[in-house]
């Protein structure tokens with residue numbers, strides 16, 4: 001490794017020109033997400049290798065795909081202000097990457113192929129490695145020098161222009177190909193690079209682990225409950241080990257899932273070993289790329305990002321007055337809904353109220369609504385966030401009526417706002433989003449459904465309050481329901497609320513009402529009010545909480561509070 005470091009140094013000093021000795025040409029650097037000062041943020045840089053000058057549109061489209069998948073993964077979608085994201089366009093002389101007919105002395109099934117590319121990527125760790133699917137480079141400095149064209153470069157992701165299966169990481173560099181569904185794997189790989197998470201899958205050829213306790217937060221060799229890294233997340237009646245091999249390790253793979261998906265415990269088979277290493281839940285994004293992150297990984301993500309978050313702005317709608325519903329019908333009731341866009345920096349958050357359907361208003365009727373409209377980044381200095389609002393009356397059969405007038409107005413940095421138009425008036429406020437409440441999963445034990453079909457049509461009504469500010473909502477949005485069988489877990493993956501942390505003697509209060517929709521009258525599966533008292537209940541120690549009731553189990557994450565305050 002010393003030789004490599006020396007090489008890095010020499011090349012680094014020589015990298016003054018636009019065209020590297022091996023032919024890579026710097027074209028442009030673009031910031032895709034700007035959350036603030038790079039010194040305070042995690043800066044991700046996307047590079048492309050084996051994309052010629054004519055293939056930059058392809059590269060740009062793949063970056064957009066990866067960024068979209070990353071920013072919308074749960075819980076990252078509620079924490080994106082921890083990141084800046086940049087794209088550096090580099091033209092390679094030739095398209096593709098290096099392939100080898102043998103790797104580590106074994107035949108690969110590929111033919112030898114040498115391509116002259118900007119970062120000299122290749123399978124088998126760029127050549128000379130032992131694992132063929134390890135897509136890497138012969139020379140880290142090539143990628144690092146191009147990444148330095150971005151404003152900052154904490155994590156560097158190199159997309160390699162090949163459709164084969166390959167990915168690998170070294171230091172701040174992560175390489176992977178653009179095979180089908182690569183964007184899902186990209187989020188998994190960033191789980192390693194950004195959050196220090198271990199792989200939770202096993203290889204069949206390696207068996208019993210005999211090494212020391214792994215340093216990563218999401219795998220363990222521990223079989224004593226109290227010594228577990230995630231002991232505080234276990235329910236009292238969960239055994240440790242939770243699910244293990246019943247026979248000799250060499251005989252069987254891990255059996256099928258025997259517990260609900262949201263059960264946190266120890267499941268044997270992790271970090272490439274079939275036996276004697278355990279993962280926290282049966283499924284996780286660090287085991288299968290298309291899955292959601294497990295509770296332990298989610299907690300690690302939140303803990304890592306807390307010090308990087310900005311105090312984003314939470315926008316709430318509090319009251320809607322309809323002066324003229326534009327409805328000519330004698331019944332006098334307008335079926336009102338509104339679409340809106342919240343904008344700040346380069347982010348647009350769009351929404352609709354109500355989530356589905358309409359809300360009936362007479363002329364001159366006002367309603368208290370208290371809904372969380374969304375969170376947006378704090379505006380750059382001298383700028384402000386804005387709201388575009390379109391209020392409509394649902395009409396049939398001649399099309400919906402517009403209420404005068406559509407609005408497009410700036411929002412205050414904090415405090416109340418009013419959008420006052422001839423036909424309507426919307427009141428709301430802007431609050432610092434210090435505390436974020438995420439609903440993660442819903443496990444239905446008994447849906448209270450007497451019907452033979454067995455699937456509950458579940459929805460959840462909730463309120464979140466800090467004593468001063470209350471927001472209310474419903475999962476799923478609008479009038480829909482989610483079919484959940486008894487003893488099954490559904491991903492909720494929503495930001496239920498973003499509000500200031502409680503002050504004085506106030507506490508965070510969350511109420512949930514879990515319902516099963518029924519033809520005649522809906523059944524209540526269970527309802528609950530619970531509180532989190534004081535700052536110690538938030539912060540980095542306790543992040544993931546499970547509310548284990550007789551008929552359902554809600555897993556939620558509380559992100560906050562004092563750590564977000566600058």
Ligand SMILES: [Zn+2]
Pocket residue numbers: 200218280283284285286293294295296297
């Ligand atoms: Zn995990």
